[in-house]
Amino acid sequence: MSIIDPKIDILLDQTDNDRFLLCTLASKRAHDINDMMRGQRDRAIKLQTAVEIARAADKKPLAIAFGEIARGDVSYDSASIDVTYH
Numbered sequence: 493m494s495i496i497d498p499k500i501d502i503l504l505d506q507t508d509n510d511r512f513l514l515c516t517l518a519s520k521r522a523h524d525i526n527d528m529m530r531g532q533r534d535r536a537i538k539l540q541t542a543v544e545i546a547r548a549a550d551k552k553p554l555a556i557a558f559g560e561i562a563r564g565d566v567s568y569d570s571a572s573i574d575v576t577y578h
Contacts, residue, residue, distance in 0.1 A: 498562035506561050513568070514561070521557035521566050529553065 507514040560566045 498558060502562045503558060506564065507568070517561060517566065517568050518554060518557045521560060522553040525553040525556050 503514055503518075504511065507517060557566070
């Protein structure tokens with residue numbers, strides 16, 4: 493049983509088998525997702541209860557980032573390591 497889903501082999505295929513690049517790409521994307529979720533949460537607090545918000549936020553930003561990388565929704569520019577969203 494794998495600890496992460498998607499499997500690490502799929503993630504490494506998307507980053508030229510460079511585990512450091514995978515960490516960089518995933519952390520940058522997770523940071524962006526976290527910032528977006530924080531902004532959404534601030535607006536949602538005004539409209540929803542805490543229980544409703546907790547149910548909606550069941551996935552962690554890093555798990556979302558790994559899923560996007562595995563699907564090819566996130567890529568990078570090898571010259572600058574800039575994250576590109578598709």
